[in-house]
Amino acid sequence: MPPVFALADCNNFYVSCERVFNPKLEGRPVVVLSNNDGCVVSRSNEAKALGIKMGAPVFELSGMVKRHRVKVFSSNYALYGDMSQRVMETLSGFAEDTEIYSIDEAFLDLSGFGNENLTYYGHRICSAVKQWTGIPVSIGIAETKTLAKIANKTAKKSPETKGVLDLTVSSRKESILAGTKVSDIWGIGSSYSGFLEKIGIKNALHLRDADSLLTNRIKRKMGVCGTRIIQELKGVPCYSIETCPQPKKGITVSRTFRHPIESLSELKEALATFVSMGAEKLRKGNAATCSISVFLHTSRFKKEDFYFRIKTIDLPVATIDTGELIRYAGEALEEIYRKGCMYKRAGVMFGDLLPDIRIQMGLFDDRNRKRSEKLMKTLDAVNLKMGSGTLAYAATGLAGAKSWHTVFEKRSPFYTTDWNQIPEVL
């Protein structure tokens, strides 16, 4: 039986989450911003129609915001994460196998539905998600993931599809492919689309039907990815549904500072905080890290004296211990810190993760690993129960506002994850 893939993708996800709890926002231009209220990361259709671009820095939009009464939100990841879970749970009821691809997208395996009308089935999925979570979702159906992506994009921009397009039965398949720019194909970014356009391949149909001469050039330039994209466009699947998530290979925590930081001690506090956040993630995933990297840089928009350094330390023994990692991070920082620079961003990365049951004892390791494990368990348990940050290392800085703290000035309440902020019906 030939495989059939569906891609369910929430419409303007972050904006839609805000609208669920604030219905007055329907019909108005709405945008959600990145950390520190920096740039636009989600736009309602009305905001898109005004020409507001993805990633646009918010200070460039102030005139537009006033003129068109654009409603602006800081990001509220607790809300979006929780809403995502609800959407994914709903979707998983409609297929044997589902793959959560991102916070707002999932692939569903719809193979074996035989003669059932999949467009109709897609509409049923959309209404269930809308009814149970309040989130609007669009669905693209096709023989491969790459085609399902295209079907989904087409469904979103063609109102007559009412949000569902099954490419396996569409009589417009060729014209849809011809109407899909190469840069809109999954796996083709700005660099590859530039190359393809230069050799005369402008749309998905051109790419699918490229002759062998062109195919060879594409393969040389784009490697196996290029070959796979062409196969997938022809309807030959190269990617399948991944039902169980692969273990993470690395963890990064980094932030841009609203105001640049010069002092070593402030950077140390910020990094100790990032280490704490990362180590918590590490333990949540039952993993340990074998290396820690620390990086920092000045503003990337000031090219003249751009300063970037990264230092990696390979650990003698894999660890889950926040305190130990903070110490290494401090050492790494001292090596790369240069006095007189105005640092705009810093972060830590844990690499070479392994399952924490596989930690090898070190021959000269004098740390009491059992004791540290117990301490970390207690730390996590307290923070889970009493709120994150209740128990923290002194190295992360004492209480009070810090210049490096991320700001969320326009954040909506934690409607679904905090009893004190639950919406009231009046």
Place this chain on the structure above:
DNA sequence: TCTGGGGTCCTAGGACCC
């Protein structure tokens, strides 16, 4: 004044080994 954050995969080239 003000420009996000966290990932994955692939490839080329060097080091090293036999």
Place this chain on the structure above:
DNA sequence: TCTGGGGTCCTAGGACCC
């Protein structure tokens, strides 16, 4: 008057994704 060659592992950098 002339340099071995092939396999493997690691790393850095590039490209992509949401």
